[in-house]
Amino acid sequence: MTETRVFFNFDVTADSHTLAAYRQRGGYQALEKVLKGMQPIDVENEVKASGLRGRGGAGFPTGMKWSFVNKQSPVIYLCCNADEGEPGTFKDRWIFENTSHQLIEGMIIASYALKVRHSFIYIRGEFDLPYRRLMEALKEAKEAGLVGEKILGTEFSCDIIVHQGGGAYVCGEESSLLTSIEGFKGYPKNKPPFPAVKGLYQKPTVINNVETLATIPWILANGGATYAAIGTEKCSGTKLFGVSGHVNRPGLFEKPMGYSYKKLIYEDCGGILGGKELKAVIPGGSSTPVLLPSEIETLTMDAEAVQAAGSMLGSGGVIVIAEGTCMVRLLQVLSRFYAHESCGQCTPCREGSAWMNDIITRISRGKGVKGDLERLECITKGIMGNTVCALGDAASMPVNGFLKKFRHEFEYFIEHGRSMYDGRLEI
Amino acid sequence: MIEITIDNKTVEANEGETVLQAALRNGIEIPHFCYHPCLSIAGNCRVCLVKVDGRPKLMPACNQTVAPNMVVETEAPEVQSARAAVMQFIMLNHPGDCGICDKAGECRVQEYQFKYGMAEPISIEPKHHKKKFNYLSERIVLDNERCILCSRCVRFTREVSKSAQLGIVERGSHSYVARLDAQPFDDPYSDNVLGICPTGALLSREFMYKSRVWYLEPVRSVCTRCARGCSVNVWRRKKHWYVRSLGEEKNITAYRISPLENPEINGRWICNTGFDLHKFMARPRAMAPMMAGNTVTVDEASAEANRLLAGATNPAIILSAHASNEELQAFKEKLSPRVQVYTREDYCPAEGEVVEDDLLIRADKNPNSYSVHAMFGQKAFSAAAGHDVVIVWGDQVDYTSLGNAKIIHLTSYAPEQETRADVLLPISTTFERSGTFCNFEGKTNRFEQVFDKPKLVQHASDLFGRL
Ligand SMILES: Cc1cc2nc3c(=O)[nH]c(=O)nc-3n(C[C@H](O)[C@H](O)[C@H](O)COP(=O)(O)O)c2cc1C
Ligand code: SF4
Numbered sequence: 001m002t003e004t005r006v007f008f009n010f011d012v013t014a015d016s017h018t019l020a021a022y023r024q025r026g027g028y029q030a031l032e033k034v035l036k037g038m039q040p041i042d043v044e045n046e047v048k049a050s051g052l053r054g055r056g057g058a059g060f061p062t063g064m065k066w067s068f069v070n071k072q073s074p075v076i077y078l079c080c081n082a083d084e085g086e087p088g089t090f091k092d093r094w095i096f097e098n099t100s101h102q103l104i105e106g107m108i109i110a111s112y113a114l115k116v117r118h119s120f121i122y123i124r125g126e127f128d129l130p131y132r133r134l135m136e137a138l139k140e141a142k143e144a145g146l147v148g149e150k151i152l153g154t155e156f157s158c159d160i161i162v163h164q165g166g167g168a169y170v171c172g173e174e175s176s177l178l179t180s181i182e183g184f185k186g187y188p189k190n191k192p193p194f195p196a197v198k199g200l201y202q203k204p205t206v207i208n209n210v211e212t213l214a215t216i217p218w219i220l221a222n223g224g225a226t227y228a229a230i231g232t233e234k235c236s237g238t239k240l241f242g243v244s245g246h247v248n249r250p251g252l253f254e255k256p257m258g259y260s261y262k263k264l265i266y267e268d269c270g271g272i273l274g275g276k277e278l279k280a281v282i283p284g285g286s287s288t289p290v291l292l293p294s295e296i297e298t299l300t301m302d303a304e305a306v307q308a309a310g311s312m313l314g315s316g317g318v319i320v321i322a323e324g325t326c327m328v329r330l331l332q333v334l335s336r337f338y339a340h341e342s343c344g345q346c347t348p349c350r351e352g353s354a355w356m357n358d359i360i361t362r363i364s365r366g367k368g369v370k371g372d373l374e375r376l377e378c379i380t381k382g383i384m385g386n387t388v389c390a391l392g393d394a395a396s397m398p399v400n401g402f403l404k405k406f407r408h409e410f411e412y413f414i415e416h417g418r419s420m421y422d423g424r425l426e427i
Numbered sequence: 428m429i430e431i432t433i434d435n436k437t438v439e440a441n442e443g444e445t446v447l448q449a450a451l452r453n454g455i456e457i458p459h460f461c462y463h464p465c466l467s468i469a470g471n472c473r474v475c476l477v478k479v480d481g482r483p484k485l486m487p488a489c490n491q492t493v494a495p496n497m498v499v500e501t502e503a504p505e506v507q508s509a510r511a512a513v514m515q516f517i518m519l520n521h522p523g524d525c526g527i528c529d530k531a532g533e534c535r536v537q538e539y540q541f542k543y544g545m546a547e548p549i550s551i552e553p554k555h556h557k558k559k560f561n562y563l564s565e566r567i568v569l570d571n572e573r574c575i576l577c578s579r580c581v582r583f584t585r586e587v588s589k590s591a592q593l594g595i596v597e598r599g600s601h602s603y604v605a606r607l608d609a610q611p612f613d614d615p616y617s618d619n620v621l622g623i624c625p626t627g628a629l630l631s632r633e634f635m636y637k638s639r640v641w642y643l644e645p646v647r648s649v650c651t652r653c654a655r656g657c658s659v660n661v662w663r664r665k666k667h668w669y670v671r672s673l674g675e676e677k678n679i680t681a682y683r684i685s686p687l688e689n690p691e692i693n694g695r696w697i698c699n700t701g702f703d704l705h706k707f708m709a710r711p712r713a714m715a716p717m718m719a720g721n722t723v724t725v726d727e728a729s730a731e732a733n734r735l736l737a738g739a740t741n742p743a744i745i746l747s748a749h750a751s752n753e754e755l756q757a758f759k760e761k762l763s764p765r766v767q768v769y770t771r772e773d774y775c776p777a778e779g780e781v782v783e784d785d786l787l788i789r790a791d792k793n794p795n796s797y798s799v800h801a802m803f804g805q806k807a808f809s810a811a812a813g814h815d816v817v818i819v820w821g822d823q824v825d826y827t828s829l830g831n832a833k834i835i836h837l838t839s840y841a842p843e844q845e846t847r848a849d850v851l852l853p854i855s856t857t858f859e860r861s862g863t864f865c866n867f868e869g870k871t872n873r874f875e876q877v878f879d880k881p882k883l884v885q886h887a888s889d890l891f892g893r894l
């Protein structure tokens with residue numbers, strides 16, 4: 001059976017990203033169908049029926065998110081979250097580079113459903129080619145009357161405004177993304193109020209991930225039920241999984257939800273580098289708790305299954321770790337990242353993330369002392385659930401996960417002042 | 428009004444208000460650093476976390492709107508441990524140098540650490556250091572190590588004084604409060620941040636190391652520097668701590684001025700001129716009665732004044748807009764029928780001073796013009812009227828503008844002019860008596876006596892009985 005593909009349904013060539021190429025593979029037909037023959041509420045219902053869940057990390061049902069917005073409000077905004085900052089995640093960039101038009105089409109359809117006149121794309125500041133490709137595509141789309149005034153000759157108008165980020169991971173968090181667009185320092189906001197009630201410029205706002213929005217055209221073209229039939233019952237459709245780490249063929253894969261992790265690693269990615277044993281998998285971006293080989297033995301890639309295994313599907317960035325890797329030093333890299341990226345607004349995350357990094361760095365320099373691990377656990381307990389945004393949790397979960405699964409390595413490092421796996425990992 | 432339950436107590440809450448506001452109004456304490464009633468909700472310190480309706484995720488009380496029948500727990504074990512954790516984080520890189528910190532004794536970090544902190548710190552890391560003496564302006568120094576990044580000062584300059592001169596720069600644990608542009612923090616309301624800073628990060632350069640706050644006590648007073656007449660606290664040494672041998676002047680020193688909350692008049696703020704009220708009051712005083720430049724006794728001076736008045740054919744008085752309502756009343760009863768009454772503004776805006784703005788500062792730089800005008804109308808002195816004796820009440824008067832009249836001057840401060848008054852009678856300042864002023868809107872505001880008056884100085888109201 002050939003698998004249904006929402007993204008990987010064309011060959012990437014030198015001009016496969018252009019409007020002409022996108023049109024050739026059926027692009028903008030869904031938009032035409034929607035604008036000329038559907039009511040906004042029908043679009044929303046179709047998305048609800050598809051069971052599509054947010055691809056940004058939290059996995060919130062997209063149709064439901066849209067339904068929270070009061071459509072009577074005179075101004076509603078849509079923001080596409082293209083900040084893609086979670087280590088291990090590199091799917092949105094592929095969409096921009098190769099099929100920006102798919103996102104644009106998805107955004108216009110979503111804007112139509114949500115009665116949005118101005119929508120925004122908040123794109124990661126470090127993205128260069130993706131940004132250029134997006135701007136080219138927007139220009140083409142505007143010239144072709146697919147974005148802007150009276151789209152496709154209908155009464156519907158919608159502009160897309162692109163905002164480049166300044167290089168802060170935290171600006172991927174939805175409320176700080178809005179603050180950043182408004183021109184302020186990207187501090188997350190306390191919720192409530194939720195963006196659906198008071199978002200960008202105090203107006204109701206929907207924030208969706210790039211992949212989420214780029215899936216919309218397919219759903220409208222093929223029907224929500226068709227999409228819902230793919231994947232598992234509670235987690236429908238296909239998803240882009242970026243595999244990095246110690247595999248022979250790292251890269252981006254589109255797989256139906258419920259695909260097996262083992263198959264992904266051993267078949268699609270050609271197994272572990274150098275034929276080594278698998279040591280651990282971080283299943284959904286660096287903030288998700290790490291899993292042991294035994295735990296992914298039968299694990300499938302859908303939100304419910306991964307959650308039952310004690311982790312999260314997250315953004316779909318799978319990080320594969322081979323035997324011989326020092327988990328202490330790996331955690332040090334992660335904790336440094338989160339300490340560096342904490343916005344510093346709220347006390348527990350600002351102080352706690354830096355503190356954890358101090359301790360883990362000290363351990364990884366051979367200066368660990370007894371009590372450090374208990375101290376770390378005490379810190380994560382003080383952070384989790386007590387912060388303004390989820391970055392505090394994101395910084396704590398890997399620490400808890402690593403300490404739970406690889407405690408002996410940390411204890412060894414503290415006791416002997418050196419890693420169980422000295423030297424560089426030989427591949 | 429809706430009912431909510433806080434710690435098994437049913438309390439009334441206003442619709443739309445937050446749990447923290449309802450609790451504080453009902454005398455239930457929930458710790459808070461970043462919440463301030465006059466500023467927007469930041470919700471960043473996280474020390475106010477409480478349990479709402481039994482849900483496992485704790486909510487910041489400062490950002491939680493009340494709902495009918497809401498059940499709030501402020502002492503649940505999870506709440507206590509979250510609070511202790513937050514205090515642990517606050518103290519993590521806090522220098523804890525209370526011994527040399529002026530805020531000690533009125534510092535919220537100190538207070539909460541004792542009340543809610545963990546018994547023992549669990550950190551063994553060296554503390555992260557930040558810049559300790561940061562020049563903000565000639566008035567304020569900022570210690571970034573002591574700052575807990577509650578953003579109160581930043582929100583104050585954005586939302587109240589509107590100068591937007593402060594901000595938090597960098598991110599994560601490197602964040603620090605800074606001036607946003609190169610110029611000094613010269614906001615005319617800048618000193619208010621000293622009071623709202625919950626810790627010893629923002630300190631007055633003038634008050635620095637002058638006294639521990641527990642030796643001092645506040646006395647209710649009124650700022651006399653403009654017609655707003657803001658309520659202030661004047662901080663004097665407690666009687667119990669009076670210095671008895673060396674340095675007795677400390678006992679009669681006003682150490683600092685702070686705003687006193689008065690919703691009718693000034694809310695919780697005063698301007699920097701108000702913060703300098705004690706310096707204004709500390710100018711060289713007129714300490715002894717004088718006649719034509721020579722020191723005399725009180726009796727001699729009053730006798731001479733009486734003689735001049737008795738012999739006058741056309742006496743006049745120029746009233747002071749710094750006189751209290753009580754003094755004006757005494758004057759009205761005892762002396763006014765015998766003299767022609769004129770009024771004036773003792774003080775006019777100084778060069779470089781903010782003349783008037785839409786927050787507090789008024790163009791009339793005197794505290795009681797309202798009552799003077801209400802009781803005696805408004806009439807400027809004119810030398811052409813040919814007065815032979817003029818009583819001048821208050822300072823800042825130019826004798827040469829009074830023509831050839833004999834001058835009886837009632838003043839608190841030593842006049843700095845060539846010519847001398849025929850009789851000079853020193854009178855008490857607002858710090859040395861109690862009374863009331865009416866501000867420009869006619870609102871009455873009371874001030875209490877802070878210090879005893881010097882021996883040879885008299886209250887103006889007593890003088891009128893004797894003249
Ligand atoms: C610290 C942090 C960083 C985040 N970064 C991203 C990001 O880079 N891209 C993204 O799409 N969502 C990110 N999210 C998730 C968003 O807050 C939000 O849930 C998502 O954009 C919603 O879109 P979706 O419903 O389509 O998933 C982040 C969340 C947190 C807490
Ligand atoms: S949790 Fe961290 S990133 Fe989020 S608001 Fe607090 S300090 Fe900022």
Ligand code: SF4
Pocket residue numbers: 573574575576577578579580581604623624625626628629
């Ligand atoms: S200086 Fe004071 S008021 Fe300003 S952020 Fe720091 S602790 Fe808060």
Ligand code: SF4
Pocket residue numbers: 650651652653654655656657693697698699700701702787788789
């Ligand atoms: S506004 Fe006027 S009364 Fe208030 S503190 Fe300033 S000078 Fe004094």
Ligand code: FES
Pocket residue numbers: 458459460461462469470471472473474475476487488489490
């Ligand atoms: S007072 Fe509520 S978070 Fe600071």
